[in-house]
Amino acid sequence: MTKQSYAIIGSGALGGLYGALLAKAGHEVHFLLHSDYEFVKQHGLTVESIWGDFHLPSVHAHNRAESIPPCDVTLLALKTTNNHLLEKLLPPSTCGAGVVLCLQNGLDVESDAAAIVGNDRVLGGSCFLCSNKVGPGHIRHLDQGRIVFGEWGPTAIPISERARRIESEFQSAGIEVNATHDLPMTRWRKLLWNIPFNGLSVVLNASTKELIEDNNSVALAKRIINEVHAGAAGCGVMIPEMFKEKTMEATRVMVPYDSSMRLDYLAGRPMEIDAIFRRPLAAAERAGVMMPAVATLADQLSFLGRKHSA
Amino acid sequence: MTKQSYAIIGSGALGGLYGALLAKAGHEVHFLLHSDYEFVKQHGLTVESIWGDFHLPSVHAHNRAESIPPCDVTLLALKTTNNHLLEKLLPPSTCGAGVVLCLQNGLDVESDAAAIVGNDRVLGGSCFLCSNKVGPGHIRHLDQGRIVFGEWGPTAIPISERARRIESEFQSAGIEVNATHDLPMTRWRKLLWNIPFNGLSVVLNASTKELIEDNNSVALAKRIINEVHAGAAGCGVMIPEMFKEKTMEATRVMVPYDSSMRLDYLAGRPMEIDAIFRRPLAAAERAGVMMPAVATLADQLSFLGRKHSA
Structure with a gap:
């Protein structure tokens, strides 16, 4: 061939x-x-x-x-x-x-x-x-x-x-x-990481290593992961429970890394807020699932992005 | 006398x-x-x-x-x-x-x-x-x-x-x-302002004027105010609906101001996260009301406070 x-x-x-x-x-x-x-x-x-x-x-x-x-x-x-x-x-x-x-x-x-x-x-x-x-x-x-x-x-x-x-x-x-x-499963599983760690790395101005080593950001990341997991379920994508902890664990063993969103933010480029936050929020909301911590992050990112580019 | x-x-x-x-x-x-x-x-x-x-x-x-x-x-x-x-x-x-x-x-x-x-x-x-x-x-x-x-x-x-x-x-x-x-009413009405505007001013590094002039931070502040309003109701404090908008309006006409929490943060002093966030969160939770956007802010503030003092 x-x-x-x-x-x-x-x-x-x-x-x-x-x-x-x-x-x-x-x-x-x-x-x-x-x-x-x-x-x-x-x-x-x-x-x-x-x-x-x-x-x-x-x-x-x-x-x-x-x-x-x-x-x-x-x-x-x-x-x-x-x-x-x-x-x-x-x-x-x-x-x-x-x-x-x-x-x-x-x-x-x-x-x-x-x-x-x-x-x-x-x-x-x-x-x-x-x-x-x-x-x-x-x-x-x-x-x-x-x-x-x-x-x-x-x-x-x-x-x-x-x-x-x-x-x-x-x-x-x-x-x-x-x-x-099962592409929808793949997409939502990636969002399980992208939403908390892209979002928090920008809002809290922190590397993944800093986020995974602090009790409060860990608690928050877990809360966000729970919301994304529920949002996926609302959209018919039943991510096995174990992937919640796997997402945290993957971050724990990851080399210290600036998320792509943080790099975009620091470089003054637009952030992928629409693709990574707004579309999942809208899909979950259409399915009747609210993700309030995710929505909080999304609005914070929009504010910071606008301020940064102003 | x-x-x-x-x-x-x-x-x-x-x-x-x-x-x-x-x-x-x-x-x-x-x-x-x-x-x-x-x-x-x-x-x-x-x-x-x-x-x-x-x-x-x-x-x-x-x-x-x-x-x-x-x-x-x-x-x-x-x-x-x-x-x-x-x-x-x-x-x-x-x-x-x-x-x-x-x-x-x-x-x-x-x-x-x-x-x-x-x-x-x-x-x-x-x-x-x-x-x-x-x-x-x-x-x-x-x-x-x-x-x-x-x-x-x-x-x-x-x-x-x-x-x-x-x-x-x-x-x-x-x-x-x-x-x-009615001191409980007074306390919760103050929290209706303190929680969103103290919290966001630190996390988003912004004055009240900046927060009240951006669509995303306004949407977020309103979402947080809704949560605090529901938390108060759970605790038996029925704040009239109109105070939600009144809180936003008071901020709109306020002289540009750094919230006390932002001043504390910028000066490297500890922030009143326990009194302004954790105690209301705990009281609402005891009453069966979750405030996820408020909890998000609280964890973000704890992270930032720790990082700042480290």
Whole structure:
């Protein structure tokens, strides 16, 4: 079977890492870049990773979506705060029969891509990844890295052939990956971490290590996790109880890390409040479940984001 | 009728202001001072107030509670974070038949004084006051200033003779004051403001003006006010609905002001989290009412306080 071609829309800490691994494994990979374009075109990509360091001296770098050819798989790795750009960024690489794999944070973020390419051409996934872009074309992958992805829909969907093929190619490229039949479960389980730890790291100006070592922030994180767990249940996603404690434990053993939201905040970039907070809040509320501590965090983040950018 | 004598335990922005007004009106007033003692002993007290500026060149200044003689009324105006000192500070001025008027923030804070002088010798009150200590023995009273006080107990109690006498003396001294038969109502109504605006001003690092001008913090403050209102109702205190909006409106017309909790935080002093948050949370929980946004704020404040003092 020929190797599929990939387009990476958003070649940062996440898209850059996975795209580089796929390119290293011999796939045709097209990277859409913004500020790093000139540098990467000249010098390629450098990856420091717990899976092994490497350098790609030459990659297919693009500074306009229009120059990307049709690809079999388009990895959507932009921040959701840029989803208003998808109308322009997605059509070139998806003008063939290719699919979109949306690796963005949050809930129901696939709907934005689906509005452009159609519901039946979208998969979604969560990345459990600690990775930072530390310089132009330079990615540092610190911890974890697993992708869990599957067909997108309101409920569980059997693992498709196309998902199996992507899974197999990712595995061959050295990426920890699992195809799943239950994307909603995957999304909500990721939110179990993202909502408390992204939110509190910004509002309390703290690293995950600080948050996990203080009794009050631990109590608060647990309370928030309980709310998210109940919100998921309201939406029909029954996360096993043990994942509550597993989420705390994962944070306890995590390398000290600034959450992506905190990095965005400190850098003065917009935060993914809509994808990570407002959409889950709205979904839970439609199901009749209120998440008052989550709503508190969301409003605090909105206030801080506005103040910071003012 | 002879004028009553007063002891002021905690001669800061609040105790200093009311004590100075009583002294100016001809009462014997004993001020317990800490860092300002030497200055005040030499130079007296200076008050800038919306009710009129004045200077008292000579006052009864004390740097030890032991030197204060028995007084008719002991005004307790310490921060509740210092209530562990009451065992030492209250006995001298209360060793006669005098009463304690507890003007501290929070809920059920009178119980700390009552444990020392007995339940039947304690009154409590809330001050709706914007006042800062701006230098040694120098108080700046910016806005409002009303005291609402009454006999202390778990439910409403008819206004007593001794409360009427204190009310009358405060009025004669130019202080806006109302005796009330319903101290629990007074306490919870004050909490309706203190919980959202003290808490958010610290967590969001914002003045009341900033909080009242942002849609997200306004929505959040309203959500918190709803919780406090329900908590009060659980405790049998039925605050009329209109006070929710009145609380927001009072903040809207308030001079831009740093809440006392924010000033404490910025100065590295302990915050009154126990009195203003934990005691109301516990009282509501005993009544079966959860206040999750309030609990969120409380844990955030505890985290920030610990981090700040670390």
